Amino acid sequence: MKKKSLMPQAARFFRSAVLVSALFGAAQVSAQTVTAVMQSGLRVMDPVISTAFMTRDHGYMIYDTLLGVDENFKIRPQMADWKVSDDGKTYTFTLRDGLKWHDGAPVTAEDCIASLQRWAKMDSTGQVLMTMVDSMQPLDSKSFEIKLKEPTPLLLEGLSKLSSRPAFMMPKRVAQTPITTPISEYIGSGPFKFVASEFKPGLKVVYEKNKDYVPRDEPASWTAGGKVVNVDRVEWVSMPDQMTAVNALTNGEVDFIQQVPFDLLPLLQNNSDVKVDVLDNLGAWTYARFNHLHPPFDNKLVRQAAMAAISQEDVLKALVGNPEYYRTCAAVMGCGNPYGNNYGEEWVIPARLDKAKELLKEAKYDGTPVVILQPTDIAMLSAQPIVVGDALRKAGFKVDMKTMDWQSVVTQQSNQKPPSEGGWNIFSTYSILATSGDPFGNTTMASAGRKSWAGWPDVPAIEELRLKFAQTSDPDERKEIAAQLQKLAIEEGIVMPLGQFRIPAAYSSKLSNVPKAPVTVFWDVKKSTK
């Protein structure tokens, strides 16, 4: 008897299985669903408590902001328009028509005041702002008034803040949650609704189009303008393996990858079904932070020596590799940002080992080991400490590299004790430039000693300049202050800029109108059915 081979039967079964599945899938997931692989899973849902980018991006999906910022850094009305009194001390905000929370209730002035109060308790700009606010009062259900003790542009800048933490509006009952307790009801007035029944922390978040949302008439630009939703659903999935995400995009199983690792770009760049695109053209800047509290970096000359020893190009080659996606830049507030200033580029950009050695000699550096924290689990953060450590060794520093996961770095970086007791001397990280362009959004600029962010520089002149910056709205004067801040930041070694880079996204050619903005948003996106 002739034996039948099982292989053709198996192949037929698989083919029919694929077909059935495709039909089944088509019935279940409509063409108007955009599936996006985000940089990590969403776990923390409170955009006021957390500064995580995922939490912020989630915030932009379901919440709205009173004001927005467009691609020219101009502050625009979003949920509300405003009028300012002649003395510049009283701002009246009026909510636009048609604003509703996702439960159908109208957005009121009281909701907005409660949201601002909660936000300001946690946000660095908000905290400064509240010291300048005299009162916040509702005038009627749709308008409210903020009285300032003195005129400041910080009010509009704070309310339109792009990134961690944007001033998202929530219903009053949610906004009254104590700031130490994460919110447990996820209701906003934004263009998408959060689908709680399909939420799997760390794995999957589903958003539905908010059919009640009334977008503004102007075209969308960054977080300003009309947030028009053209798809029914957006699903965020997290994939721990980047290669899998790239394969899934190639195979048409997902539509969008928020961040493509630089080494996997060649797999997508020649694929006509996929578009590789930098959505945030400003990009990010990476920097090293010195601990000003303990030797050897409690000495300004030693900080300057370290800055002279490091080559930005070396760091960026190790981190990014492809020059298309990086640039050297000395500006603490970012090249490309209105207040970016290049003072000190001869210090910061090239490596000058002779100068570094000279400074170390002048500083009488005694060989105190420099403890560098090196995270190993995040590609965007693991290369910098290695290059920095190598440069410091070449300059004559003794280096003690401590490797750990990023979360351990985050924990350790807030430790103000000496390195011998669990503290540190240098760590590096990165921030997006759109939020680092002023001395308040830029966390590294605060220089009020132990009260400031990790590194704890104590430079009263910087604090005075920051206050002056908050008090003036004259663009020229602000630029002048920013230039002085840049000079102090470099000379005092409050932060060591290591260069700028842009992170590419990739998406299916079925998608169009993907917004170019410093934050990842999904309004305006269209998906073709072909």
Add this chain to the structure above:
Amino acid sequence: MLAYIVRRLMATVPVMVMVALVVFAILRLTPGDPAAILAGDDATGEQLERIRKSMGLDQPILTQFGVWVGHLLQGDLGVSLLSSKPVVELIGSRVGPTLALATSTIVLTVLLAVPLGVIAARNRGKWLDRLVMAISVFGFSVPTFVIGYLLILLLSLKLGWFPVQGYKPMADGFVPFAQRLVLPTLALSGVYIALVARITRSSIVEVMGEDFIRTARAKGAKERAILLRHALRNAAVPIVTIIGIGVASLITGVVVTESVFNLPGLGRLVVEAVLARDYPVIQGLILLFSFTYILINLVVDVLYTVFDPRIRY
């Protein structure tokens, strides 16, 4: 037997208490801070302290342990520090993919590895034996992720037979469910097939040299019957043991396979929870895993008595 099973189950209690103590202590001694993860990396020390307080992390470790045990005794594993979801719910949402993958892998392993081992033993020293053993060496020498990527390249990207990644529960239909399990099962079972085939072969080879096999042959029993009825059954104890260990390790986490195929299983949950220092989730998972090991060991011990009636408890 029943008394034995009850006795063994009772013995799990002190073991679980020890596990709970050790896990709790180790987690609190490891560097890391869930408050820092909740607040983000540019939080100031003051903000972190406020969040730590609200999470109860500023309390003495003994107080924290007391609170946790108190909840545990009421069957409450706690709430995730980050997502605020109950730990039971989080674990429940991840059990499905893990159990599905473990079951399909073990079934495939037993169906292929035991016959392969028997064939190799039957043809000891011949080319068939060498071939099976060569495949075995290959099976547990090549990392699972390499096999995974090769399978994706060939069967998904080139031939388009299977999706690259993801998981669909059975409730969404059998075909999508099965389709997404084929590649991870093939990738993962390689190492288990290799292991079980080798153990089966060596156990049978050992048993085939025993006196009772010679007696069976002397009685005129057919070689096939000797192999399957006498040798295989007597060689079953080590085979069952290794399969038991396989089941336990499959349930307690196959992180790499789950990552390569983007399966939302327990292995990934462990890694995510550890990296996020989500203490209640880690504690809940380790308790679950310990209990799984104890239970599987018990099942294996009971199975010994089925395959070898001389064993009595």
